[in-house]
Amino acid sequence: MPKSLEKTRKRISKKKGDITVLHENSRDSQRLRRAQMRDDKLVRVAAARRKNDQPLLQRAAYFQEAIRNNGSLPLGWDAIKTLIHTFVHQYDEEFDALKKERRPGRPPSTREDLLRIKIATDLKEYENGFYLPDLTDVDNVVLLDRWEGAWSYLSTLKWVRISSDGVVHPAKFPPKGQS
Incomplete structure (x- = not known):
């Protein structure tokens, strides 16, 4: 939670005393407004960042669950491809149901x-290279199993891109606009 408004308010109250008697356009009231706008901007930026990070967190959680179902052991390439296929097509049923219930001629x-x-x-990403933690490395599987949902912890994992052809490329975390 941003603290600049609290700090500014505290400084002004030490100097002036009661903050409620400030003139509308005084320097101190302008300082308070700037501090409030700065705090609002920080909250807005943090919310946008969390919204952008959410898909990668969901992806990591999906593969963590798959690792736990496998007994925290590394997976083979066939199992990884099956998991990717399941992840890519997880919304197909809901999409088809929405499409069927829509009346003809309606948008x-x-x-x-x-x-x-x-x-x-997701399909395009899978063709070009699907971004996921390396599930074939024993140490990486152990680290992914220990993950508790924190964004900062994901940078300790090894990440790879696996294309639909089966070509594997090492990748960095976080992806810089590539997924």
Whole structure:
């Protein structure tokens, strides 16, 4: 939580005493407004960052669950490809259900549009190189199993890109606009 407003308020109250008697356009009231706007901006930026980080957190949680179901052992390439295929096509049933319940001649709902875009993005990423933790490395599997949902911990993992052809490339975390 940003603290600049509290600090500014404390400084002004030490100097002036009661803050409620400030003139509307005084320097101190302008300082308070700037501090409030700065705090609001920090909250807004943090919320946007969390929203952007959410898909990678969900992806890591999905593969962590797969590792735990496997007994915290590394996976083979066939199992990894199956997991990727399942992850990419996880919204297909919901998309088809929304498509069927829509009356003929009606435009698609917002949820249907979002699912269509999500499915297309995941398929394209899978063709070019799907971004996931390296599930073949024993140390990486242990680290992924210990992960408790923190964003900062994900940078300790090894990440790879696996294309639909089976080509594996090492990758860095976080992906810099590549996924």
